[in-house]
Amino acid sequence: MAAPSFSAADYLGALQALMPRGRIWPRDVSSVQAKVLAGLTKVYEAQNQRANNLLVDAFPQTALELLPEWEATLGLTATSAGPAATFAARQALVVARLIGANGIAAGDFADYAALLGYSITVAGNAPFRCGQSRAGAHVGDVDRMFEWIVTAHALPSMPFGSYGPALLQQEMQRLAPPYGFLKFIFN
Template identity: 35%
Template sequence: MVVIRTAEHYAEQLQALLPPGPAWDPERVPELQQVITGLSREFARIDGRAFDLLNEMDPATVSELVPDWERVMNLPDPCLGLKPLFADRRLSVRQRLVATGGQNAAFYIDIAVSQGYPDATVTEHRAPRMGRSRFGQAHFGTWNAQFMWTLNTGGRQRLG
Protein backbone atom coordinates (compact mmCIF):
# COMPACT_ATOMS: atom_id res chain seq x y z
CA MET A 1 0.00 0.00 0.00
CA VAL A 2 1.31 3.41 -0.95
CA VAL A 3 1.32 6.09 1.73
CA ILE A 4 1.41 9.71 0.62
CA ARG A 5 3.28 11.79 3.15
CA THR A 6 1.97 15.24 3.98
CA ALA A 7 3.95 18.44 4.50
CA GLU A 8 3.56 17.96 8.27
CA HIS A 9 5.19 14.51 8.06
CA TYR A 10 8.13 15.94 6.16
CA ALA A 11 8.42 18.89 8.54
CA GLU A 12 8.62 16.50 11.51
CA GLN A 13 11.26 14.41 9.74
CA LEU A 14 13.36 17.42 8.79
CA GLN A 15 13.08 18.81 12.32
CA ALA A 16 14.26 15.47 13.74
CA LEU A 17 17.23 15.41 11.35
CA LEU A 18 18.58 18.78 12.47
CA PRO A 19 21.82 18.49 14.44
CA PRO A 20 21.91 19.79 17.99
CA GLY A 21 23.38 23.20 18.68
CA PRO A 22 22.56 26.88 18.76
CA ALA A 23 22.87 27.32 14.98
CA TRP A 24 19.87 25.03 14.49
CA ASP A 25 17.70 26.28 17.35
CA PRO A 26 14.34 27.48 15.97
CA GLU A 27 14.07 30.09 18.74
CA ARG A 28 17.41 31.70 17.84
CA VAL A 29 17.07 31.27 14.07
CA PRO A 30 13.37 31.81 13.18
CA GLU A 31 14.16 31.68 9.46
CA LEU A 32 15.00 28.00 9.87
CA GLN A 33 11.31 27.15 10.39
CA GLN A 34 10.44 28.93 7.14
CA VAL A 35 13.06 26.89 5.29
CA ILE A 36 11.75 23.65 6.81
CA THR A 37 8.16 24.60 5.95
CA GLY A 38 9.10 25.40 2.35
CA LEU A 39 11.09 22.20 1.93
CA SER A 40 8.40 20.04 3.51
CA ARG A 41 5.72 21.47 1.21
CA GLU A 42 7.88 20.80 -1.84
CA PHE A 43 8.71 17.26 -0.69
CA ALA A 44 4.99 16.57 -0.13
CA ARG A 45 4.20 17.93 -3.61
CA ILE A 46 6.88 15.69 -5.15
CA ASP A 47 5.56 12.71 -3.19
CA GLY A 48 2.04 13.38 -4.49
CA ARG A 49 3.27 13.69 -8.07
CA ALA A 50 5.19 10.40 -7.74
CA PHE A 51 1.96 8.76 -6.59
CA ASP A 52 0.17 10.27 -9.61
CA LEU A 53 2.86 8.83 -11.86
CA LEU A 54 2.25 5.36 -10.44
CA ASN A 55 -1.44 5.73 -11.34
CA GLU A 56 -0.53 6.86 -14.85
CA MET A 57 1.28 3.58 -15.52
CA ASP A 58 -2.05 1.75 -15.47
CA PRO A 59 -3.94 2.18 -18.75
CA ALA A 60 -7.26 2.12 -16.90
CA THR A 61 -6.43 5.32 -14.99
CA VAL A 62 -4.20 7.15 -17.48
CA SER A 63 -4.93 10.84 -18.09
CA GLU A 64 -1.81 13.02 -17.95
CA LEU A 65 0.42 10.67 -19.91
CA VAL A 66 -2.03 10.07 -22.76
CA PRO A 67 0.23 11.96 -25.24
CA ASP A 68 3.21 9.82 -24.22
CA TRP A 69 1.22 6.60 -24.51
CA GLU A 70 -0.02 7.77 -27.92
CA ARG A 71 3.52 8.39 -29.11
CA VAL A 72 4.58 4.90 -28.02
CA MET A 73 1.58 3.20 -29.66
CA ASN A 74 1.40 5.28 -32.86
CA LEU A 75 -1.85 6.98 -31.89
CA PRO A 76 -4.15 8.88 -32.35
CA ASP A 77 -5.60 6.76 -35.05
CA PRO A 78 -6.70 8.65 -38.18
CA CYS A 79 -10.08 6.94 -37.83
CA LEU A 80 -10.84 9.21 -34.88
CA GLY A 81 -10.76 12.31 -37.09
CA LEU A 82 -8.63 15.44 -37.01
CA LYS A 83 -9.48 16.54 -33.46
CA PRO A 84 -10.58 13.54 -31.39
CA LEU A 85 -12.03 14.14 -27.96
CA PHE A 86 -9.76 13.46 -25.01
CA ALA A 87 -12.05 10.67 -23.80
CA ASP A 88 -11.73 8.96 -27.20
CA ARG A 89 -7.95 9.30 -27.12
CA ARG A 90 -7.79 7.79 -23.63
CA LEU A 91 -10.07 4.94 -24.69
CA SER A 92 -7.85 4.26 -27.71
CA VAL A 93 -4.80 4.02 -25.44
CA ARG A 94 -6.57 1.58 -23.12
CA GLN A 95 -7.83 -0.56 -25.98
CA ARG A 96 -4.48 -0.67 -27.72
CA LEU A 97 -2.78 -1.80 -24.51
CA VAL A 98 -5.23 -4.45 -23.36
CA ALA A 99 -6.86 -5.63 -26.57
CA THR A 100 -6.31 -9.17 -27.65
CA GLY A 101 -8.21 -9.68 -30.82
CA GLY A 102 -8.55 -11.82 -33.78
CA GLN A 103 -9.30 -11.72 -37.43
CA ASN A 104 -12.97 -12.40 -37.08
CA ALA A 105 -15.93 -10.10 -37.60
CA ALA A 106 -17.06 -10.27 -33.96
CA PHE A 107 -13.81 -8.67 -32.78
CA TYR A 108 -14.25 -5.68 -35.07
CA ILE A 109 -17.94 -5.34 -34.23
CA ASP A 110 -17.01 -5.22 -30.54
CA ILE A 111 -14.51 -2.44 -31.25
CA ALA A 112 -17.16 -0.46 -33.15
CA VAL A 113 -19.71 -0.91 -30.37
CA SER A 114 -17.20 0.27 -27.75
CA GLN A 115 -16.49 3.35 -29.90
CA GLY A 116 -20.15 4.34 -29.92
CA TYR A 117 -21.60 2.49 -32.92
CA PRO A 118 -24.13 0.07 -31.39
CA ASP A 119 -25.66 -0.93 -34.74
CA ALA A 120 -22.40 -2.06 -36.35
CA THR A 121 -22.66 -4.98 -38.72
CA VAL A 122 -20.35 -6.81 -41.09
CA THR A 123 -21.06 -7.49 -44.74
CA GLU A 124 -19.08 -10.42 -46.06
CA HIS A 125 -18.42 -10.28 -49.78
CA ARG A 126 -18.60 -13.34 -51.95
CA ALA A 127 -16.66 -13.85 -55.11
CA PRO A 128 -18.56 -14.85 -58.22
CA ARG A 129 -18.07 -18.56 -58.94
CA MET A 130 -18.99 -20.55 -61.96
CA GLY A 131 -22.01 -22.69 -61.31
CA ARG A 132 -22.75 -21.12 -57.92
CA SER A 133 -23.44 -17.50 -58.85
CA ARG A 134 -27.10 -16.55 -58.92
CA PHE A 135 -28.86 -13.42 -59.98
CA GLY A 136 -30.00 -11.26 -57.08
CA GLN A 137 -27.12 -12.19 -54.82
CA ALA A 138 -24.48 -9.66 -53.94
CA HIS A 139 -21.12 -10.40 -55.51
CA PHE A 140 -18.07 -8.24 -55.38
CA GLY A 141 -15.14 -8.13 -57.72
CA THR A 142 -12.92 -11.09 -58.37
CA TRP A 143 -11.93 -14.31 -56.68
CA ASN A 144 -10.12 -12.27 -53.96
CA ALA A 145 -13.44 -10.82 -52.80
CA GLN A 146 -14.03 -13.87 -50.64
CA PHE A 147 -11.28 -12.59 -48.35
CA MET A 148 -12.88 -9.15 -47.87
CA TRP A 149 -15.63 -7.77 -45.71
CA THR A 150 -17.03 -4.33 -44.88
CA LEU A 151 -17.75 -2.95 -41.41
CA ASN A 152 -21.00 -0.97 -41.53
CA THR A 153 -21.15 1.42 -38.60
CA GLY A 154 -23.93 3.86 -39.41
CA GLY A 155 -24.03 7.05 -37.35
CA ARG A 156 -22.21 7.48 -34.08
CA GLN A 157 -24.67 7.45 -31.22
CA ARG A 158 -22.53 8.00 -28.14
CA LEU A 159 -18.96 8.54 -27.06
CA GLY A 160 -16.91 5.38 -26.58
Protein backbone atom coordinates (compact mmCIF):
# COMPACT_ATOMS: atom_id res chain seq x y z
CA MET A 1 0.00 0.00 0.00
CA ALA A 2 1.46 3.33 -1.04
CA ALA A 3 1.69 6.23 1.38
CA PRO A 4 -1.16 8.70 0.91
CA SER A 5 -0.31 11.82 -1.02
CA PHE A 6 -2.61 14.78 -0.47
CA SER A 7 -2.65 17.97 -2.51
CA ALA A 8 -3.18 21.53 -1.28
CA ALA A 9 -6.75 21.32 -2.66
CA ASP A 10 -7.38 18.21 -0.54
CA TYR A 11 -6.22 20.03 2.58
CA LEU A 12 -8.27 23.13 1.69
CA GLY A 13 -11.41 21.00 1.40
CA ALA A 14 -10.65 19.33 4.75
CA LEU A 15 -10.04 22.65 6.52
CA GLN A 16 -13.21 24.18 5.10
CA ALA A 17 -15.17 21.14 6.21
CA LEU A 18 -13.89 21.69 9.76
CA MET A 19 -15.13 25.31 9.86
CA PRO A 20 -18.41 26.08 11.59
CA ARG A 21 -21.48 26.67 9.45
CA GLY A 22 -22.98 30.08 8.96
CA ARG A 23 -22.88 33.24 6.86
CA ILE A 24 -19.60 34.43 8.34
CA TRP A 25 -17.86 31.15 7.37
CA PRO A 26 -18.01 31.21 3.56
CA ARG A 27 -17.00 28.19 1.49
CA ASP A 28 -16.39 30.23 -1.66
CA VAL A 29 -12.80 29.80 -2.91
CA SER A 30 -12.56 33.55 -3.70
CA SER A 31 -13.29 34.58 -0.08
CA VAL A 32 -10.57 36.00 2.15
CA GLN A 33 -10.95 33.08 4.55
CA ALA A 34 -10.45 30.53 1.75
CA LYS A 35 -7.37 32.42 0.53
CA VAL A 36 -5.85 32.40 4.02
CA LEU A 37 -6.55 28.67 4.37
CA ALA A 38 -5.12 28.06 0.88
CA GLY A 39 -1.88 29.71 2.03
CA LEU A 40 -1.65 27.22 4.88
CA THR A 41 -2.46 24.18 2.78
CA LYS A 42 0.70 24.54 0.65
CA VAL A 43 2.74 23.93 3.80
CA TYR A 44 0.63 20.87 4.66
CA GLU A 45 1.11 19.48 1.15
CA ALA A 46 4.90 19.94 1.45
CA GLN A 47 4.91 18.29 4.88
CA ASN A 48 2.94 15.36 3.48
CA GLN A 49 5.49 14.87 0.71
CA ARG A 50 8.40 15.11 3.16
CA ALA A 51 6.76 12.55 5.44
CA ASN A 52 6.35 10.19 2.48
CA ASN A 53 10.04 10.72 1.63
CA LEU A 54 10.94 9.82 5.19
CA LEU A 55 9.30 6.43 4.70
CA VAL A 56 11.60 5.84 1.73
CA ASP A 57 14.70 7.19 3.52
CA ALA A 58 14.09 5.00 6.56
CA PHE A 59 15.64 2.11 4.65
CA PRO A 60 19.29 2.43 3.58
CA GLN A 61 18.73 0.63 0.28
CA THR A 62 16.45 3.45 -0.92
CA ALA A 63 17.75 6.37 1.17
CA LEU A 64 18.52 9.61 -0.63
CA GLU A 65 18.22 12.51 1.78
CA LEU A 66 19.22 10.48 4.84
CA LEU A 67 22.08 8.64 3.12
CA PRO A 68 24.68 10.90 4.80
CA GLU A 69 23.09 10.04 8.18
CA TRP A 70 23.33 6.32 7.43
CA GLU A 71 26.95 6.75 6.36
CA ALA A 72 27.85 8.74 9.49
CA THR A 73 26.23 6.10 11.68
CA LEU A 74 28.47 3.45 10.13
CA GLY A 75 31.62 5.57 10.15
CA LEU A 76 31.60 6.12 6.40
CA THR A 77 32.03 9.30 4.40
CA ALA A 78 30.51 10.32 1.10
CA THR A 79 33.76 9.25 -0.60
CA SER A 80 34.12 5.88 1.14
CA ALA A 81 32.68 4.14 -1.92
CA GLY A 82 34.99 6.09 -4.20
CA PRO A 83 35.71 9.69 -5.11
CA ALA A 84 32.90 9.85 -7.68
CA ALA A 85 30.55 7.23 -6.25
CA THR A 86 26.93 7.15 -7.34
CA PHE A 87 24.04 7.05 -4.89
CA ALA A 88 23.55 3.38 -5.76
CA ALA A 89 27.17 2.59 -4.89
CA ARG A 90 26.95 4.50 -1.62
CA GLN A 91 23.66 2.76 -0.75
CA ALA A 92 25.19 -0.65 -1.53
CA LEU A 93 28.12 0.05 0.79
CA VAL A 94 25.79 1.14 3.61
CA VAL A 95 23.63 -1.98 3.16
CA ALA A 96 26.71 -4.20 3.07
CA ARG A 97 28.06 -2.65 6.26
CA LEU A 98 24.69 -3.06 8.01
CA ILE A 99 24.15 -6.64 6.94
CA GLY A 100 27.87 -7.32 7.04
CA ALA A 101 29.77 -10.53 7.10
CA ASN A 102 28.36 -12.92 9.65
CA GLY A 103 31.69 -14.55 10.28
CA ILE A 104 35.21 -14.88 8.99
CA ALA A 105 34.81 -18.00 6.87
CA ALA A 106 35.52 -17.86 3.14
CA GLY A 107 31.80 -18.12 2.34
CA ASP A 108 31.08 -15.11 4.55
CA PHE A 109 33.60 -13.04 2.60
CA ALA A 110 31.99 -14.10 -0.69
CA ASP A 111 28.52 -13.20 0.61
CA TYR A 112 29.74 -9.78 1.75
CA ALA A 113 31.41 -9.12 -1.61
CA ALA A 114 28.14 -10.07 -3.36
CA LEU A 115 26.36 -7.34 -1.37
CA LEU A 116 28.85 -4.90 -2.88
CA GLY A 117 28.25 -6.27 -6.37
CA TYR A 118 31.37 -8.41 -6.71
CA SER A 119 31.74 -12.09 -7.46
CA ILE A 120 34.70 -13.55 -5.60
CA THR A 121 36.10 -16.84 -4.44
CA VAL A 122 38.28 -17.21 -1.39
CA ALA A 123 40.79 -20.02 -1.06
CA GLY A 124 43.02 -20.76 1.88
CA ASN A 125 46.47 -22.28 2.02
CA ALA A 126 47.88 -24.83 4.35
CA PRO A 127 51.56 -25.38 5.04
CA PHE A 128 53.20 -28.63 4.00
CA ARG A 129 52.74 -31.31 6.63
CA CYS A 130 54.30 -34.71 6.38
CA GLY A 131 51.64 -37.33 5.86
CA GLN A 132 48.82 -34.81 5.31
CA SER A 133 49.77 -32.88 2.21
CA ARG A 134 49.66 -34.21 -1.30
CA ALA A 135 52.68 -34.70 -3.48
CA GLY A 136 53.53 -31.55 -5.36
CA ALA A 137 52.03 -29.27 -2.71
CA HIS A 138 53.83 -26.01 -2.05
CA VAL A 139 56.36 -26.27 0.74
CA GLY A 140 56.07 -23.05 2.67
CA ASP A 141 56.18 -21.61 6.11
CA VAL A 142 53.51 -21.53 8.77
CA ASP A 143 52.42 -17.99 7.76
CA ARG A 144 50.94 -19.44 4.55
CA MET A 145 48.34 -21.13 6.73
CA PHE A 146 46.87 -17.69 7.41
CA GLU A 147 46.98 -16.47 3.82
CA TRP A 148 43.72 -16.26 1.90
CA ILE A 149 43.64 -15.76 -1.84
CA VAL A 150 40.72 -13.56 -2.89
CA THR A 151 39.96 -13.89 -6.59
CA ALA A 152 37.58 -11.32 -8.03
CA HIS A 153 35.91 -12.69 -11.13
CA ALA A 154 35.24 -10.53 -14.17
CA LEU A 155 34.10 -7.15 -12.99
CA PRO A 156 32.30 -6.13 -16.19
CA SER A 157 30.14 -3.42 -14.69
CA MET A 158 32.68 -2.27 -12.10
CA PRO A 159 29.96 -1.58 -9.51
CA PHE A 160 31.94 1.20 -7.90
CA GLY A 161 33.35 2.76 -11.04
CA SER A 162 37.07 3.16 -11.36
CA TYR A 163 37.38 2.80 -7.58
CA GLY A 164 36.10 -0.79 -7.83
CA PRO A 165 39.09 -2.97 -6.94
CA ALA A 166 40.31 -0.57 -4.25
CA LEU A 167 36.94 -0.69 -2.47
CA LEU A 168 36.87 -4.49 -2.51
CA GLN A 169 40.39 -4.63 -1.08
CA GLN A 170 39.58 -2.04 1.58
CA GLU A 171 36.43 -3.82 2.73
CA MET A 172 38.00 -7.29 2.73
CA GLN A 173 41.02 -6.04 4.71
CA ARG A 174 38.62 -4.48 7.21
CA LEU A 175 36.84 -7.80 7.72
CA ALA A 176 39.90 -10.02 7.73
CA PRO A 177 40.93 -11.51 11.04
CA PRO A 178 43.99 -9.81 12.52
CA TYR A 179 46.16 -12.86 11.94
CA GLY A 180 45.08 -13.25 8.30
CA PHE A 181 46.90 -12.15 5.17
CA LEU A 182 44.88 -11.46 2.05
CA LYS A 183 46.25 -11.78 -1.46
CA PHE A 184 44.08 -10.31 -4.24
CA ILE A 185 43.81 -11.53 -7.82
CA PHE A 186 41.61 -9.63 -10.26
CA ASN A 187 40.53 -11.56 -13.36
